Amino acid sequence: MGDSGFTARRITRTYRQTINAPPERVFPLICPVREAEWLDGWQYAMIYSASGLVEEGAVFSTPHAGEGETVWFVTKYDLGKREIEFARFTPDSRTCVLKIGVSANADHGSFVDIAYTYTATTPAGNDFIVRFTEETFLAGVVFWEKSMNHFLKTGKKLITA
Numbered sequence: 001m002g003d004s005g006f007t008a009r010r011i012t013r014t015y016r017q018t019i020n021a022p023p024e025r026v027f028p029l030i031c032p033v034r035e036a037e038w039l040d041g042w043q044y045a046m047i048y049s050a051s052g053l054v055e056e057g058a059v060f061s062t063p064h065a066g067e068g069e070t071v072w073f074v075t076k077y078d079l080g081k082r083e084i085e086f087a088r089f090t091p092d093s094r095t096c097v098l099k100i101g102v103s104a105n106a107d108h109g110s111f112v113d114i115a116y117t118y119t120a121t122t123p124a125g126n127d128f129i130v131r132f133t134e135e136t137f138l139a140g141v142v143f144w145e146k147s148m149n150h151f152l153k154t155g156k157k158l159i160t161a
Contacts, residue, residue, distance in 0.1 A: 008120045009129040013137040017112040017145040018105065021152040026110045027082045027102045029148060032060045032072070038151035039144060040160045047071070054084065067093060094118050094125035112148075114141055 019026045028034060031054035032044040049058040056077040061069040068091035075097075076085035082102040089095050099115045116137070120126040143160075150158035 006123065009126045010117065010119045011129050011132060012115060012117040013132070013134065014113070014115045015138065015141040017114065017141065017148075019102075019110040019112055019145065019152065020107075020149050021109060023082050023102045023104050023110045025152060026112065026148070027079070027084075029151075030054070030084055030100055030102070030112075032058075032062075038157055039147050040157050045069075064090065067091075090125075090128075092122050092124055094120050094122075094128055112145075 029038060032042075032046065033053050035042045036044070043063055045061050046052070047059040047061060049055055049060075054074055054077060056074055058074040058077075059071065061071050064070055070088050070090040073087045074084065075087050076083060078084070084100050086098040087095065088098065095118070097115075097117045099113075101113045103111050103113070105111050118125075118129055118132060120129055143158075147158040150156070
């Protein structure tokens with residue numbers, strides 16, 4: 001940011017989920033449209049997708065209380081490798097690169113490896129990064145893990161208490 005005196009913070013948080021279903025059932029659920037089927041509270045607006053689902057080049061947005069809409073870009077979608085990457089921008093705050101890979105595990109299930117890298121673009125973004133503790137991060141990805149497992153077992157959404 002030039003000589004404004006602003007120094008951006010950056011943080012990466014990672015987690016490995018264990019999902020009780022094979023990768024071919026898990027990977028298609030990592031999609032803004034499909035996520036609404038199984039993740040309580042998920043809201044999105046599709047801006048562009050030729051197929052109507054997740055694909056490389058798709059663009060969508062999500063609301064965040066007290067902030068502008070976050071705009072997401074699908075920068076990588078590799079069905080063969082079961083890898084997806086999103087770039088996100090939250091105006092007046094931060095960027096994020098979210099990388100997700102789905103692989104088979106020994107229990108006929110899947111590992112879902114997740115990495116979020118946030119970079120502040122403003123002092124408000126630095127404040128977000130300070131508040132984005134390991135505990136905050138884990139609460140989100142563990143709820144996601146429980147939600148996907150619940151949906152794959154029951155066909156129903158796990159509702160937040």
